[in-house]
Each structure stands twice: as C-alpha cells, then as structure tokens.
Amino acid sequence: MKDGGRLTAAIEIIDDIFSRRRPAADALKDWGLGHRFAGSGDRAAIGNLVFDVLRRRLSLAWRMGDESARSLVLGAYGTMWRRDIADLDAVLSDDRHAPEPLSDGERAALSGDVPEGAPDHMRADVPEWLWPEFVAAFGERAVEEGRALAGRAPLDLRVNTLKADREKVAKALARFDAAETPLSPVGLRIAAPEGPKRLPHVQSEDAFRKGWFEVQDEASQLAALLAGGLGGGQSVDYCAGAGGKTLALAAQSRNAGQIYAHDADQRRFGDIRERLKRAGVRNVQLRGPDGDTLADLEGRADTVLVDAPCTGTGTWRRRPDAKWRVAPGALELRIAEQEQVLAEAARLVKPGGHLVYATCSLLAAENEGRIAAFLDANPGFRLTAPADAWLAATGAAMPDGIGVTLKDRGEVARLTPATTETDGFFVALMQRAE
Numbered sequence: 001m002k003d004g005g006r007l008t009a010a011i012e013i014i015d016d017i018f019s020r021r022r023p024a025a026d027a028l029k030d031w032g033l034g035h036r037f038a039g040s041g042d043r044a045a046i047g048n049l050v051f052d053v054l055r056r057r058l059s060l061a062w063r064m065g066d067e068s069a070r071s072l073v074l075g076a077y078g079t080m081w082r083r084d085i086a087d088l089d090a091v092l093s094d095d096r097h098a099p100e101p102l103s104d105g106e107r108a109a110l111s112g113d114v115p116e117g118a119p120d121h122m123r124a125d126v127p128e129w130l131w132p133e134f135v136a137a138f139g140e141r142a143v144e145e146g147r148a149l150a151g152r153a154p155l156d157l158r159v160n161t162l163k164a165d166r167e168k169v170a171k172a173l174a175r176f177d178a179a180e181t182p183l184s185p186v187g188l189r190i191a192a193p194e195g196p197k198r199l200p201h202v203q204s205e206d207a208f209r210k211g212w213f214e215v216q217d218e219a220s221q222l223a224a225l226l227a228g229g230l231g232g233g234q235s236v237d238y239c240a241g242a243g244g245k246t247l248a249l250a251a252q253s254r255n256a257g258q259i260y261a262h263d264a265d266q267r268r269f270g271d272i273r274e275r276l277k278r279a280g281v282r283n284v285q286l287r288g289p290d291g292d293t294l295a296d297l298e299g300r301a302d303t304v305l306v307d308a309p310c311t312g313t314g315t316w317r318r319r320p321d322a323k324w325r326v327a328p329g330a331l332e333l334r335i336a337e338q339e340q341v342l343a344e345a346a347r348l349v350k351p352g353g354h355l356v357y358a359t360c361s362l363l364a365a366e367n368e369g370r371i372a373a374f375l376d377a378n379p380g381f382r383l384t385a386p387a388d389a390w391l392a393a394t395g396a397a398m399p400d401g402i403g404v405t406l407k408d409r410g411e412v413a414r415l416t417p418a419t420t421e422t423d424g425f426f427v428a429l430m431q432r433a434e
C-alpha cells in the first residue's frame with residue numbers, strides 16, 4: 001500500500017473508534033480481517049497513525065479547526081509525521097485509494113501556526129473532565145505533563161539479574177540499539193520509532209526465552225526497586241497480577257527471603273508460573289482467595305507492596321485510547337478499590353515494617369488524595385523519604401523533580417514522561433510505628 005491508502009484506512013478506523021466507541025485494538029483487528037492484502041508494514045503504519053491521532057486528538061482538532069476523522073488523520077500525518085504540504089499533495093494525488101485532495105482550509109491549517117487561545121486541556125490533550133485532577137497534581141506544569149503523555153513511548157526492558165547483566169542482554173539485542181536506561185540500574189531502552197516504523201517483537205528473541213529480560217517500563221522497575229530495597233525477609237506483592245513487580249522483587253532479592261504474590265482475582269496471575277520459572281525465581285509463593293490466603297501473615301510482613309488497581313493515566317503514551325475511554329464512574333470505582341486494598345494490605349505489615357503504595361496513574365485523587373486519607377485513618381503509619389530508598393536501591397542520588405512534598409506529611413516519589421521520560425508512576429513509602 002502507498003501512504004494514500006494508509007491514510008484512507010486510518011480515517012476509516014478512527015471513524016469506527018469514535019462513532020461506535022470501540023477499543024482501538026478491536027477496530028484495527030477488524031480492519032485487518034477485512035483487508036487481508038495489507039502487509040505487516042502497512043498494518044504497523046496504519047496502527048501508528050491511529051494511535052498518534054488518539055494521543056493528540058484534542059490539539060489536532062484545535063489546529064485543524066475540525067474534529068472529523070479526516071482532519072485528525074491529515075493533521076497527525078502533516079505535523080507528527082512531519083510531512084509538508086508538498087509531500088501531502090503528492091501523497092493525495094498519486095494514489096486512487098488516497099483521500100480527497102486538501103481543501104483550502106486544511107492547507108491553511110497545516111501550513112500555518114497553531115491558532116492561539118486553545119483551552120489548557122486541549123493543549124495538553126487531556127479529557128476536559130479530568131483536567132482539574134491534572135492541575136491538582138501538577139499546578140502550572142499540568143500542560144507540559146499532559147503534552148509529554150501524548151508522545152510515543154520507548155520499549156523498556158528489565159534485565160533479570162538472576163540470569164544475566166545489562167551488558168550481556170545489550171549484546172544479545174545489539175541490532176535493536178538497546179541502550180542503558182538513565183535511572184534504573186537494570187534497565188535497557190529501545191527508542192520509540194518514528195513515523196510508520198514499529199518496535200521490535202523482543203519476546204521472540206532467544207534471550208527472552210532464556211529468561212534474561214522482561215518487558216517493563218523504567219518507572220515500574222523503579223517502583224519495584226524502591227519497595228525491594230526496604231529489606232526484610234518476608235515481602236508481599238499484594239496486587240501481583242501477572243507478576244511484573246513480583247519478578248523484579250525476586251531478582252533484587254537474589255532468591256533470598258520469601259515473597260508472597262497475591263491477587264484478589266487469581267485469574268490475573270495469568271502465566272505467572274511460567275514467567276517465574278523462565279526467570280529462575282525460587283522464592284515466590286502464590287496466594288489468593290481461591291487457595292492459601294495471607295491470613296498467616298497478619299502483622300508479620302516486613303514489606304507489603306500495593307501496586308494498586310488504577311485508571312492507568314500514566315500509561316497513556318502506550319495505550320492512548322484509554323484516555324478517551326476512562327469514564328467518571330471508573331475513577332470512583334478505582335478509588336474505592338484503592339481504599340480497600342490499602343486497608344487490607346496495611347493489616348499485614350509488622351510493627352516497624354513497610355507499606356508501599358504505587359499506581360501507574362497521575363491523577364491526584366488516586367495518589368495524593370488516597371495517601372492523605374490513609375494516613376489520616378491510620379496514625380500508626382508515616383511517610384518515609386523516597387530519596388533514602390532510591391539511594392539504597394539504585395546506588396545513585398534521586399534526581400531533582402521526583403520527590404513531591406505532601407503538605408504536613410512528608411515526601412512521595414512521582415515519575416512522569418515530562419520529568420523522567422518514563423511512564424507516569426506514583427510511589428509512596430510508608431512505615432508502621434514500632
């Protein structure tokens with residue numbers, strides 16, 4: 001396919017996503033089934049265009065003065081893929097599958113500056129109803145944070161130090177230009193591709209099958225490192241899901257001590273057993289309501305990590321359609337779940353032990369708000385300084401901009417695409433009084 005046909009496809013798919021409120025993955029899959037002649041390069045290019053439109057839906061609509069699928073796709077292609085008007089004219093004229101040629105209005109919108117006066121949430125590409133949450137979290141920097149969340153994400157890998165080191169994995173993945181991550185001492189990064197290019201499927205590499213690395217964003221690696229660095233013989237990953245953090249905690253522990261991976265919904269464990277085996281992990285027990293519970297650990301755990309269910313706003317770079325699908329009811333539901341997991345998990349912490357609350361969200365209600373409410377209700381817990389844990393876990397000083405002070409309570413850590421070039425992550429480290 002030429003780019004003209006790819007633009008037409010992206011317009012069709014965006015129309016489908018918006019008019020039928022469909023998840024992007026479903027709409028892309030259906031299009032693929034109906035157009036089997038499209039090659040893998042075409043699918044990658046069309047998928048990238050669709051996701052880029054979803055990343056910048058509001059700011060593109062403002063620039064184009066129109067929110068139709070056609071305007072958004074042409075806007076993404078012209079500005080995010082950096083194609084000038086001459087390129088666009090050529091693409092639209094030399095292919096019978098291409099969309100209609102540019103109108104005068106489109107030509108003006110694509111060649112001129114962005115019109116002044118856009119509301120902040122549109123400049124930031126954040127849904128209007130969520131904007132107050134962004135302002136509460138970031139104040140004057142809210143637009144900058146939203147814009148960074150509307151970019152593409154790199155592919156981050158966590159080296160499994162039970163089986164390999166960074167050098168070994170970097171060498172195995174040399175053809176992808178995997179470079180060391182700046183903050184996580186066990187991370188490697190493959191840069192976000194531009195335009196139609198796609199990220200490599202690293203899971204089909206031998207090094208992956210041998211358990212040398214896992215795919216994990218650098219912020220998520222750091223959240224696990226902070227929790228794992230607090231020490232102690234018995235740790236609980238209370239919301240373990242498929243075990244992303246469990247695996248990281250186990251590697252950090254060097255298979256010493258006991259780690260309990262727990263989830264209220266044990267179907268979420270997915271292929272956790274296979275992952276643990278591949279990684280050479282020997283100190284993890286699975287717990288949950290369908291089998292052994294954590295009742296025996298009440299008041300006995302050294303560290304409990306709560307990687308709480310959340311709206312996932314910090315991962316919008318990777319899942320941009322989630323931005324437009326999250327609804328007010330879902331936020332309320334997540335807050336209720338967060339309150340419940342924190343209350344349940346806190347009971348496990350021994351006197352002097354640690355409770356770590358993490359989310360991959362950047363909304364104040366899920367982060368600062370939850371910690372303030374928890375500390376109010378649980379005076380036996382206090383925040384501990386993330387900078388100390390950072391130094392202990394990574395061997396380096398915590399960079400400026402990560403520590404955030406919660407008034408009268410202490411500091412938490414927050415990673416964001418704008419400050420650390422990672423997914424958005426919030427981590428509060430708490431300790432229970434002796």
Ligand SMILES: C[S@@+](CC[C@H](N)C(=O)[O-])C[C@H]1O[C@@H](n2cnc3c(N)ncnc32)[C@H](O)[C@@H]1O
Nearest residue numbers: 239240241243244245263264265268307308309
């Ligand atoms: C953010 S995900 C965990 C991701 C996982 N830690 C990882 O790194 O791959 C949150 C998990 O919390 C679980 N969850 C929700 N409510 C819970 C509860 N009350 N107790 C324990 N787990 C809960 C969900 O089933 C979900 O698997």
